Amino acid sequence: MSAITDAAPPASRRIGAITEVPGSADEQPAGPVETAEEATDPVWEKMAARAGSRAARRARALPAIASAQFSIHGTPQAPALEARVGIRASADFAKTVDAVMERIVPDVEKALGHDVLRTEIDFFIAPALPSLTRPASPTTVLTIV
Known part of the structure; x- marks a missing residue:
């Protein structure tokens, strides 16, 4: 099942370990990001x-x-x-x-x-x-x- 919504674009979005801010020329690493596969829950x-x-x-x-x-x-x-x-x-x-x-x-x-x-x-x-x-x-x- 999928749903489509009309929402305003986010002010920033996280891609991998980099936070992308629209209109920003300087992108800084935001630190490591764990994916669902990497995260461990004992x-x-x-x-x-x-x-x-x-x-x-x-x-x-x-x-x-x-x-x-x-x-x-x-x-x-x-x-x-x-x-x-x-x-x-x-x-x-x-x-x-x-x-x-x-x-x-x-x-x-x-x-x-x-x-x-x-x-x-x-x-x-x-x-x-x-x-x-x-x-x-x-x-x-x-x-x-």
Whole structure:
């Protein structure tokens, strides 16, 4: 959604670390400016880490899931979710993907108090047992973005 308003132009505007004043020939650095990506909020980081850990535990509790790793980053206003989920070979792949997308992801959004703006989850078939004698073959990955 976008809105256009007719407002008077600002007397000055901040661009990077320089304050631009219309009609001013001498522009002076105004000091470093933190962007949303550079600014760190320890409360947000802790909440995101907890939500990611909780999501991974809940996913691993599903019988069809062999492994799960979830991480949340971004900002409180624009959170992003990345995950890697290993599904057991004996499980119904589509039902398991649906379970994660319909149960785990909404729980993460609820914990964060905001919709996740970008979700990237790699679903793959987890090997039954690790092989000690031959290298593992590459797995097929379903990525939902």
